[in-house]
Structures are given as structure tokens and as C-alpha cells.
Amino acid sequence: MSWRRLWAIVVKELRQLARDRITLAMIVGIPVIQLVLFGYAINTNLRGLDAGIADQADTAGSRALVMDMLATGVIAPAAHVDTPEELVEMLRQGRISIGVAIPPDFERRRHDGRQVAQVMVDGSDNVVQSAAAQLAQVPVDSAAPDTRAPLVSTPADGPIGIVSFYNPQRRSAVNIVPGLIGVILTMTMVLFTGIAIVRERERGNMELLIATPLSSAELMVGKVLPYIGIGLVQTTVILALGRGLFAVPIQGSLLDVYLAAGLLILANLTMGLLISTRAQSQFQAMQMTFFVFLPSILLSGFMFPFAGMPGPVRWLAEALPLTHFMRLIRGIMLRGAGLAELWREVAALGAFTAVMMAAAILRFRKRLD
Incomplete structure (x- = not known):
């Protein structure tokens, strides 16, 4: 061997590595991204969950109890309503994560040692259920006492009850399987189209496409359409296995599930097309896909609670299509909400798709260099 x-x-x-800017960025970028995400953005100790409050008693004691719950930092007041039924509807629409209901006879219940309040939890997120358990530990005796009679001992099950909606058994599969639809579609759709244009160049097919009268827009749209069917097939496979193996319910409309999946498929395909107009090789396209996939799976709320992330990270997560799809699919499958009620997430995915497709069309040029 010659040294x-x-x-x-x-x-x-x-x-060669120095000339490959994508690989060079991964050498430094991957450890930086993981360190920042896991050290700064990921936080399983939830604080500031959006909560709705229905204080039908509106006494000094009930108001003090609500203030004690807010003082824990677990919840933050997002809405004040008149009835528990309104809280249930807000939970179904995903507008709040926790509802606090205090009945009109709060003082009498406290005097008799009965349950004085009820915490309603969106059980589609198991982490939220664990955080809500802290609210049941708030001492009712700390509220302003009713001076008409002394307090009696509280019942064994506690003065504050917790009711979990949509997943009372706290089965992890119910929470994970809907999210897996988005994770798998993000991984496959971005990758498929990310290498689409690059593959045409490497195989020599780009020369044939250049000779055709196709416009850039026609070529981009034509690249996207076949993969929509593939994505819907993947969605069907996941739904069938989730239902058959894990008994995951579909509370909402099956059509809405497929429409939501279609929105995510389009968003991911257009993002992949934009990547393909930038990458010089299929390997580079896969590298760039990794930069998209890692933040998506960590920041979308699939693995770690969205509510536990700091503000700047939440803004970044809002730019990821998987974040909006998680809210859509869990709202439809687990809470029975409709697309019309989740219109903000639908609008966000539509806007993302339009921006990515426009950028891909503007960047693409029918030439070999």
C-alpha cells in the first residue's frame, strides 16, 4: 500500500465534500438541529394549555378555585362560557384542550363533601390527560370557605373529577395511528417527488421533455397527479390496519378523512417538487428531504406535545404541513369534527400547497444545466 x-x-x-454544499450542511446541520430541537423545543412538561371555564356558581369560593387551577400554570384561560355543553363542543372542535365546569350548587356540594368541579380533557392526546391530572390535586379547602357551616371531609375519589373524552382508556394506538397517516405520507410523498426531476436528468429523459411542447406548469402538475393515488392507497392501508389490528375508531366522516389526507398529499408533493428543482442528484434530494422530515415529526405534535414548545418553535411548526394535518386527522377521526369546523387547518394546507407549487414552477427550467 502506498501512503x-x-x-x-x-x-x-x-x-469533493467541500464542493458538495448539501453534504457539508448536513455534517454541521444535523447535530445542531437535533440539539436545538431536543434541548430547547421538546418539553413534555406541559404548561399553558388552552382551557375553557364554565363557572355556573360564580361565588367567592368557585372563583378562588378557578384561580388556584390557573396558578398551577397547567392551563391558561382561552374562553369563559355559560354551560358545560359549550365546553364539550369546544373540545370537539379542538378550540380548547381542557374544560373546567363548576356547577351552580358549588357551595352546597363542598359543604356536603361531594364533587365540586369537573375537569374535561381532550383524550385524543395522552400527554394532555397526564397534565390535567395535576388539576385534580388542587385543594378545594384553599378556596374562600362558606361561613354558614364547617367543611366536612372530602370523598375518597376527590372533590375534583376528571372526565376524558375520545380516548377514556388512554390507549396509545388511538393517538398514534391517525398521526402515522401524516408521518408516512410526509416521508414518502416528499421523497417520491423530491427525486422526480433529478431522476429525469440522470436517466437522460429530460432531453425528451425539453423537446416536447409541455410548459413548466404542465410538467409540474403532471408529476404530482400520479402520486396522489399512491398516497390515498397508503392512507387506505393504514386505516384498514389501524381498524383491524388496534380497533382505532373513525368518529367523523370517512370522506373528510380522505379529503384531509389529500390536502396533506398535495402539500408534500409540491414541497418535494421544489426540492427536486434545487437538488443536483437523487442523493442530494434524499438529504434535503431529511431536513424536512426531522423537524416535521418532532414539531408537529406527533411525538411530543405541541403545547409544551416555546413560542418561536411553535411559529416554525405552523409552517409545516404535518402540524396542521395532525389537528385535522385527530379532530376528524377521534373527535368527530368536520372539515368546515377545522377550516383554519384546511386553509393553511391550501395556502402552503399554492406557495410551494408556484415556487417550484418558477424555479424549474426546461434545460439540462
Whole structure:
């Protein structure tokens, strides 16, 4: 073995890496991204969950109890309503994560040692259920006492009850399977179209496309359409297995499930097309896809609670299509909400698709260089 020839190969590889900006960015970017995400953005200790409050008693004691719950930092007041039924509807629409209901006879219940309040939890997120358990530990005796009679001992099950909607058994599969639809579609759709244009160049097919009268828009749309069917097939497979193996319910409309999946498929396909107009090789396209997939799976609320992330990270997560799809699919499948009620997420995915497709069309040029 010649050390001189070996050194020449080492120098050649280093120079090649220096010219490959994508690989160079991954060398530094991957550890930086993971360190920032896991150290700064990921937080399983939830604080500031959106909560609705229905204080039908409106006494000094009930108001003090609500203030004690807010003082824990677990919840933040998002709405004040008149009835528990309104809280249930807000939970179904995904507008709040927790509802606090205090009955009109709060003082009498407290005097008799009965349950004085009820915490309603969106059980489609198991982490939220765990955080809500802290509210049941708030001491009712700390509220302003009713001076008409002394307090009696509280019942064994506690003065504050917790009711979990949509997943009372706290089965992890019910929470995970709907999210897996989005994760798998993000991984496959972005990757498929991310290498689409690059593959045409590497196989020599781009020369044939250049000779055709196709416009850039026609070529981009034509690249997207076949993969929509593939994505819907993947959605069907996941739904069938989730139903058959794990008994995951579909509370809402099956049509809405497929429409929501279609929105995510379009968003991911257009993002993949934009990547393909930038990448110089299929390997580069896969590298760039990784930069999209890692933040998506970590920040969308699939693995870690969205409510536990700091403000700047939430803004970044709002730019990811998977974040909006998670709210859509869990709202439809687990809470029975409709697309019309979740119109903000629908609008966000539609806007993302339009921007990505326009950028891909503007960047694409029918030429070989």
C-alpha cells in the first residue's frame, strides 16, 4: 500500500465534500438541529394549555378555585362560557384542550363533601390527560370557605373529577395511528417527488421533455397527479390496519378523512417538487428531504406535545404541513369534527400547497444545466 496514493484519495474526498454544499450542511446541520430541537423545543412538561371555564356558581369560593387551577400554570384561560355543553363542543372542535365546569350548587356540594368541579380533557392526546391530572390535586379547602357551616371531609375519589373524552382508556394506538397517516405520507410523498426531476436528468429523459411542447406548469402538475393515488392507497392501508389490528375508531366522516389526507398529499408533493428543482442528484434530494422530515415529526405534535414548545418553535411548526394535518386527522377521526369546523387547518394546507407549487414552477427550467 502506498501512503502517497492513499493520501491523494483522502484529499480528493475532502475536496469533493467541500464542493458538495448539501453534504457539508448536513455534517454541521444535523447535530445542531437535533440539539436545538431536543434541548430547547421538546418539553413534555406541559404548561399553558388552552382551557375553557364554565363557572355556573360564580361565588367567592368557585372563583378562588378557578384561580388556584390557573396558578398551577397547567392551563391558561382561552374562553369563559355559560354551560358545560359549550365546553364539550369546544373540545370537539379542538378550540380548547381542557374544560373546567363548576356547577351552580358549588357551595352546597363542598359543604356536603361531594364533587365540586369537573375537569374535561381532550383524550385524543395522552400527554394532555397526564397534565390535567395535576388539576385534580388542587385543594378545594384553599378556596374562600362558606361561613354558614364547617367543611366536612372530602370523598375518597376527590372533590375534583376528571372526565376524558375520545380516548377514556388512554390507549396509545388511538393517538398514534391517525398521526402515522401524516408521518408516512410526509416521508414518502416528499421523497417520491423530491427525486422526480433529478431522476429525469440522470436517466437522460429530460432531453425528451425539453423537446416536447409541455410548459413548466404542465410538467409540474403532471408529476404530482400520479402520486396522489399512491398516497390515498397508503392512507387506505393504514386505516384498514389501524381498524383491524388496534380497533382505532373513525368518529367523523370517512370522506373528510380522505379529503384531509389529500390536502396533506398535495402539500408534500409540491414541497418535494421544489426540492427536486434545487437538488443536483437523487442523493442530494434524499438529504434535503431529511431536513424536512426531522423537524416535521418532532414539531408537529406527533411525538411530543405541541403545547409544551416555546413560542418561536411553535411559529416554525405552523409552517409545516404535518402540524396542521395532525389537528385535522385527530379532530376528524377521534373527535368527530368536520372539515368546515377545522377550516383554519384546511386553509393553511391550501395556502402552503399554492406557495410551494408556484415556487417550484418558477424555479424549474426546461434545460439540462
